Amino acid sequence: MTKLTPVIGMEVHVELTTKSKMFCGCSAKHFQVKPNTHTCPVCLGLPGALPVPNKKAIDYTAMIGLALNCQINKVSKFDRKHYFYPDLPKGYQISQYDQPLCVKGQLKLDSGKTIRITRVHIEEDTGKLVHKTLDGKKVSLVDFNRSGVPLVEIVTEPDITSGAEAKEYLKKLHQLVKALKVSDCDMEKGSMRLEANISLKPCPKPYKIEVKNLNSFRFVEKAINYELKRQASLLKKGTVPIQETRGFNSKSKTTFFQRTKEEAQDYRYFPEPDIPPMVFTDKDIKTWKSFLPKLPEQTVNQLITNYQLPQTTAKLLTKSKTALKIFKNHLSQAKKSGLSEKQLADILINKKATDKNIKSVIQSLTTKKTVDETIISKILKENPDVVKKYKSGKTQVIGFLVGQVMKQTKGQADPNQTKDSLLKLLK
Numbered sequence: 449m450t451k452l453t454p455v456i457g458m459e460v461h462v463e464l465t466t467k468s469k470m471f472c473g474c475s476a477k478h479f480q481v482k483p484n485t486h487t488c489p490v491c492l493g494l495p496g497a498l499p500v501p502n503k504k505a506i507d508y509t510a511m512i513g514l515a516l517n518c519q520i521n522k523v524s525k526f527d528r529k530h531y532f533y534p535d536l537p538k539g540y541q542i543s544q545y546d547q548p549l550c551v552k553g554q555l556k557l558d559s560g561k562t563i564r565i566t567r568v569h570i571e572e573d574t575g576k577l578v579h580k581t582l583d584g585k586k587v588s589l590v591d592f593n594r595s596g597v598p599l600v601e602i603v604t605e606p607d608i609t610s611g612a613e614a615k616e617y618l619k620k621l622h623q624l625v626k627a628l629k630v631s632d633c634d635m636e637k638g639s640m641r642l643e644a645n646i647s648l649k650p651c652p653k654p655y656k657i658e659v660k661n662l663n664s665f666r667f668v669e670k671a672i673n674y675e676l677k678r679q680a681s682l683l684k685k686g687t688v689p690i691q692e693t694r695g696f697n698s699k700s701k702t703t704f705f706q707r708t709k710e711e712a713q714d715y716r717y718f719p720e721p722d723i724p725p726m727v728f729t730d731k732d733i734k735t736w737k738s739f740l741p742k743l744p745e746q747t748v749n750q751l752i753t754n755y756q757l758p759q760t761t762a763k764l765l766t767k768s769k770t771a772l773k774i775f776k777n778h779l780s781q782a783k784k785s786g787l788s789e790k791q792l793a794d795i796l797i798n799k800k801a802t803d804k805n806i807k808s809v810i811q812s813l814t815t816k817k818t819v820d821e822t823i824i825s826k827i828l829k830e831n832p833d834v835v836k837k838y839k840s841g842k843t844q845v846i847g848f849l850v851g852q853v854m855k856q857t858k859g860q861a862d863p864n865q866t867k868d869s870l871l872k873l874l875k
Contacts, residue, residue, distance in 0.1 A: 452648040452683060454676055456608035457566075459658075460621060462600045462631045463573060463639040464508045469596035470572040471499030471542065478593035479637045483578070491572075491596030493538030498722050501526070505570060505598035506549070506726070508630035510736040512600055513550025513568040515624055515743055520736070522728045524549045526720040531710070535575035535590055543571035543601075545717040547725070555620055556745075558763075563617050564605035573597040600631075606645065611669035611676075618642060618665050623744050623767065635663045642668050646675045648683060655691045659703055662696055671696040675703055747772070755779075755789040764797045771796040778806050785810050824869050827852045838874060846870060 469476050472490035489497035510520060527545040553565030575595040577588050602621065608614050622640065626633050633640040642662040647655055657679070659671045679689045694703040719725075742750075744766050751762035765772055775796055782792040787810060795801050801809040827849060828835055837845050846867060853866045 450650055452650075452680055454609045454672075455606045455647045455649055456610075456614060456672060457606040457645040458602075458604045458608065458614060458617060459643040459645065460602045460618070461573075461641040461643075462512070462602065462625055462633065464505050464598040464600060464631055465629075466502055466504045466508070466598050468502060470502050470505055470570070470598040471596055472497075474596065476597045478576075478591075478597060481593050483589070483591040484593060486593045487595070491537075492592055499542060499720075501723060501726070502598055507736060507739065508598070508628075509549050509568060509570040509600050510733075511628050511630060511739055512602065512625060513553060514733075514736055515628055515740060516550070516553035516555055516565045516568060516602070518550035518553030518565060518568055520550055520728060520733050521547055523547060523725055524728070525725040526723045527717045528720050529571075530716045531714075533574070534588065535577050535592075535595070537575065537592060537595060541572060541574065542720055542723070544569035545712075549726075555617060555624075557613065557616050557620070561607075561613070563607045563613075566603045566605050568600060568602050571599050571601060573599040606647075611672035614644060614672055615665045615669040618668060620744075622665075627741060627744055629741070638663070644668060644672055644675075646672055646679070647689075648676065648679050651683065651688060653688045655689050656709065657689060657691065658693045658709055659696055660693055660706070667696055667698055670701050671703055674701060678703070755793075757790055757793055761790060761793050761797065765793050768796070770803070774801070774803050774806055778810065781807065782810050821869060821873065823856055824853060824866070824873055827856065828870075828873060835874065 464476075466476050468474060469486075469491055472488050474488050474491055475486045478486060490499055513520060524544065525547045526542050528540040529543045529545070530540040532539055548567040548569035550568035551566070553568065554562050555565060556562050573594050573596065575590050575592040578591055579586070579588050581587070604617070608617060622633050625631055625640075631639055635641070642665075644659045644662065645656050646659065647657060657675060659675060662668045662671055675694075682689050691709045693706045693709050695706050696703050747766045748759070748762045751757045751765060752759060757765070765775060775793060779789065779792060783789075792810075795809060831849065831852065834845050834848055838849075849870050850863055850866050853861055853870070854863065
């Protein structure tokens with residue numbers, strides 16, 4: 449059988465941390481809020497209500513796009529995406545279709561491989577179904593507090609070829625969006641939601657299987673790995689997998705059927721008639737660029753260049769803003785005490801110090817005790833052959849003796865003082 453090649457694309461939804469919703473003035477806060485209290489005629493989809501776009505949400509979307517090296521469409525519009533589901537009050541979602549805000553970006557993996565970003569667009573979130581048992585009956589209730597919250601969708605080209613690559617891409621994306629401070633990216637709260645589109649080629653008939661509502665990087669990797677095995681098994685039997693949407697069972701680490709997958713035509717997209725197209729200028733794009741902070745990749749390169757940190761160390765240090773701040777604030781003290789840049793970084797990466805105790809940690813690590821000469825005498829008596837070699841002119845063995853003393857004192861001895869004491873006694 450011809451070798452099968454994985455073809456994987458990712459869709460990531462990110463809720464923005466704006467104060468108000470996408471098209472109305474209701475509060476965008478919905479986590480652990482009393483149901484249906486942050487609503488109005490607009491986000492409930494009542495007849496005659498007119499949407500007004502949230503400028504801050506558009507700014508945040510453009511920032512994400514620019515951070516992902518996207519082009520900004522100077523003319524962008526909103527569209528209606530039609531489908532019927534209990535938590536979608538209007539019967540359609542205001543999204544973007546053929547003229548999204550950001551297109552043609554990229555994100556590089558550590559291997560140097562480029563994952564192309566197809567589009568970054570803005571839309572509104574749906575409501576939330578709450579499944580309960582009331583009066584002995586199982587019911588589904590709808591909470592519309594989340595309906596209308598600004599939601600950014602980030603879509604890749606099918607450039608990913610394994611679960612591990614997908615996991616790395618998502619971790620990098622998560623770190624980048626958090627650095628922009630436009631979303632808390634909290635997957636437990638649903639403010640960052642992950643979906644994988646998975647298929648294998650060659651195949652007699654093109655297909656795509658979407659695994660939805662994944663809420664951890666680990667689950668994405670496991671879902672992809674399971675799907676690749678499941679689809680390969682079907683293809684080996686001569687069966688083309690059905691184009692469908694599947695869920696993931698985190699306990700059994702398997703995917704399961706939810707529904708057949710829709711095509712673009714099923715959504716009956718057409719331009720949102722109540723919102724005119726958005727037109728942007730070079731000045732607008734320049735302003736958005738000025739909003740961008742220093743991005744994680746830039747910080748990593750700076751740490752490597754300025755402090756000669758290994759790439760792995762620089763990346764681990766960059767993951768924690770607190771550790772990075774402590775590193776920069778206490779670098780001079782550490783160097784004066786004899787610690788290298790890498791040693792200080794390792795202490796912070798391994799969480800052996802905090803901002804409150806970093807000074808005492810540095811002091812304890814760099815304060816070495818003078819060794820009692822009885823310990824040195826003991827080491828010399830236990831190694832007569834080494835002492836003989838030293839006295840015959842092989843002075844390099846002094847390093848071995850210093851090492852034995854350091855081992856005996858569990859690293860607490862000062863190496864230079866130990867060497868001086870050894871030389872004194874050897875004479």
